[in-house]
Amino acid sequence: GLFPLCVHKAGFWECFTDPFAGYWLFLPRLLAWPVSLFPWEHWALASNLLGALITGAVAAVTALVLRRAGLTVFVAVAAGLLPALAPIVGLESINALGSVYMPLLFLCTVLVAFPQYRGSGVGTALLLLVTAMTIPSAVVLLPLILIVAIRAGVRWRVAGLWLVALAIGLALQAWVSLGAATPRSTAFTVETVRAWADAVPVAILTYWPGITIGEYSLFTNFTLSPWPFTGWLVVAVLGLWGAWALVAGRGRVFGAGVLVVAGLALGLIPAAIGSSNNRYFVVPLLVWGVAALVLLDPVIRRSRPWVVAVVTAVVLVIWWPAFPASEFRAVPQPPWTSETQRIEARCAAEPDAVERPLFSHFWPPNWGDGLDEPTHPSLPCTVVWRWID
Numbered sequence: 001g002l003f004p005l006c007v008h009k010a011g012f013w014e015c016f017t018d019p020f021a022g023y024w025l026f027l028p029r030l031l032a033w034p035v036s037l038f039p040w041e042h043w044a045l046a047s048n049l050l051g052a053l054i055t056g057a058v059a060a061v062t063a064l065v066l067r068r069a070g071l072t073v074f075v076a077v078a079a080g081l082l083p084a085l086a087p088i089v090g091l092e093s094i095n096a097l098g099s100v101y102m103p104l105l106f107l108c109t110v111l112v113a114f115p116q117y118r119g120s121g122v123g124t125a126l127l128l129l130v131t132a133m134t135i136p137s138a139v140v141l142l143p144l145i146l147i148v149a150i151r152a153g154v155r156w157r158v159a160g161l162w163l164v165a166l167a168i169g170l171a172l173q174a175w176v177s178l179g180a181a182t183p184r185s186t187a188f189t190v191e192t193v194r195a196w197a198d199a200v201p202v203a204i205l206t207y208w209p210g211i212t213i214g215e216y217s218l219f220t221n222f223t224l225s226p227w228p229f230t231g232w233l234v235v236a237v238l239g240l241w242g243a244w245a246l247v248a249g250r251g252r253v254f255g256a257g258v259l260v261v262a263g264l265a266l267g268l269i270p271a272a273i274g275s276s277n278n279r280y281f282v283v284p285l286l287v288w289g290v291a292a293l294v295l296l297d298p299v300i301r302r303s304r305p306w307v308v309a310v311v312t313a314v315v316l317v318i319w320w321p322a323f324p325a326s327e328f329r330a331v332p333q334p335p336w337t338s339e340t341q342r343i344e345a346r347c348a349a350e351p352d353a354v355e356r357p358l359f360s361h362f363w364p365p366n367w368g369d370g371l372d373e374p375t376h377p378s379l380p381c382t383v384v385w386r387w388i389d
Contacts, residue, residue: 001043001336001359002375003032003098009383010374012036017176018375022184024176026133027104028097035097044336044360051095055084058103062110066294069114071252074308075297079110079290086286087322088206092329093282101135105266105283110290112144112162113258121158125165132169136177139170140265144258147246151254181372186273196271196280197231203267203281204234207289209322238264238288252294259291332360347381355379 006015016029031050038046063080067073083089083103093099108131111124132138142163149159177184205211215225227233238260245257263284270280300308324330336359343355356367356377364370368377 001040001047001357002364002377003029004036004040004043005357005377005379006375007032007036008040008386009379015374019177019180020375022177022180022182023136024133024173025098025101025135026173027100027130028134031097031100041337041340044332047097048095051097051100054100054103055095058083058107061107062290065110065114066290069252069255071294071297072300074300075293078312079293082286082289085319085323086207086282086289087209087319088203088278088282088285090322090325090329091278092326093279094325094329096329099279099282101131102279102282102286104131104134105138106286108138108141109144109259109262109266109283109287112141112148113255113262113287115148115152115154115158121161125161128162129165129169132166133172136170136173137266137269138166140262140269142166144262148258151246182370188273192271192273193268194231196268197235199271199281200231200238200267201234203278203285204288206281206285206322208318235264252297256291256294259287259294263287263291328361333362334358334360336360343379343384347384351381351385353381355381355384 003015003020006018009015012033015032017024018029020029035043035046035050059080061080062083063076066076066079071079083106084094089102093102104127108124108127111127115124128138128141145159145162145166148154149156201213205213213226213230215223217223242257242260242264245253246261249257266287267281267284271277339357339359343357346353346355357379358364358367358377364377371377
């Protein structure tokens with residue numbers, strides 16, 4: 001709701017080009033305009049519907065790409081459903097327009113890893129352009145496109161188009177970001193990298209909801225602790241296998257290697273310059289999930305349908321506790337309609353007042369202190385009555 005609010009306060013173009021959190025969120029800024037056209041008490045519904053449509057489109061294109069790359073219908077459909085069903089997406093990323101860069105990065109990585117999909121040159125280039133203007137970590141795809149062009153036989157004309165589109169998007173991203181009133185603070189240190197490595201196995205274990213790794217006291221008189229380098233071992237295994245697949249792998253193994261290496265890089269960049277957060281592991285887990293499905297494709301082909309059905313049922317049962325969106329994502333605090341009613345009542349009593357709406361989940365923190373205009377929750381009542389009337 002903060003971006004549609006900005007549109008009403010300052011106009012679409014000023015808000016569209018305003019950096020947020022130190023960089024340009026192109027697509028969330030663009031989507032704020034159609035949301036802003038709805039009555040403001042319906043902004044939450046409109047945002048969730050748009051988020052659901054984007055997730056559905058990503059699922060459909062992912063399934064189509066993998067199917068045309070020669071993978072089974074089961075693998076293609078299962079991979080397409082991961083952005084909606086993977087346990088980690090329900091924590092806070094599902095349907096969140098501000099986090100739409102996640103499905104964008106996921107789909108771009110799949111398209112680059114499996115370029116056998118004919119006719120995807122221009123479409124992939126446009127998607128890469130939009131993604132780069134939405135999230136700077138799309139820079140990870142630059143070297144991967146070069147590797148794919150060399151090893152997967154993609155025509156250089158197509159690869160060049162992808163590289164140019166990505167470069168233009170990153171250049172525009174940098175141009176807008178350099179004008180940020182509050183630049184994004186970065187702290188790439190040994191500690192942040194170590195925290196990321198330690199969090200990798202913890203994140204992977206979200207594929208079995210409830211299981212985690214760490215010190216625990218299951219038995220009354222004994223405490224068990226994991227090996228302190230467990231995270232580094234997992235990262236090393238993923239990195240070495242991914243590097244081998246890029247150099248020596250062919251077909252689906254090469255594509256899985258692209259996904260694994262991309263997942264490592266896409267998780268490392270944001271986590272290493274800030275702090276480990278569940279949001280930074282969504283895209284890595286999704287592309288690693290697709291890689292696992294791709295590698296299992298030959299096994300699935302040889303398996304009897306009832307075996308695949310039983311294994312699928314077991315996975316769905318394991319994931320069942322994580323199917324509902326988390327309380328953080330699903331419970332409105334405060335309820336948006338109550339918040340709009342509160343502000344309208346205040347403005348009716350004090351027409352010259354300035355309010356600050358709170359969006360779920362009690363966001364922005366500190367009532368917006370630390371944010372810059374025009375993307376700030378400060379809301380003059382004169383603006384409220386203008387769009388209500």
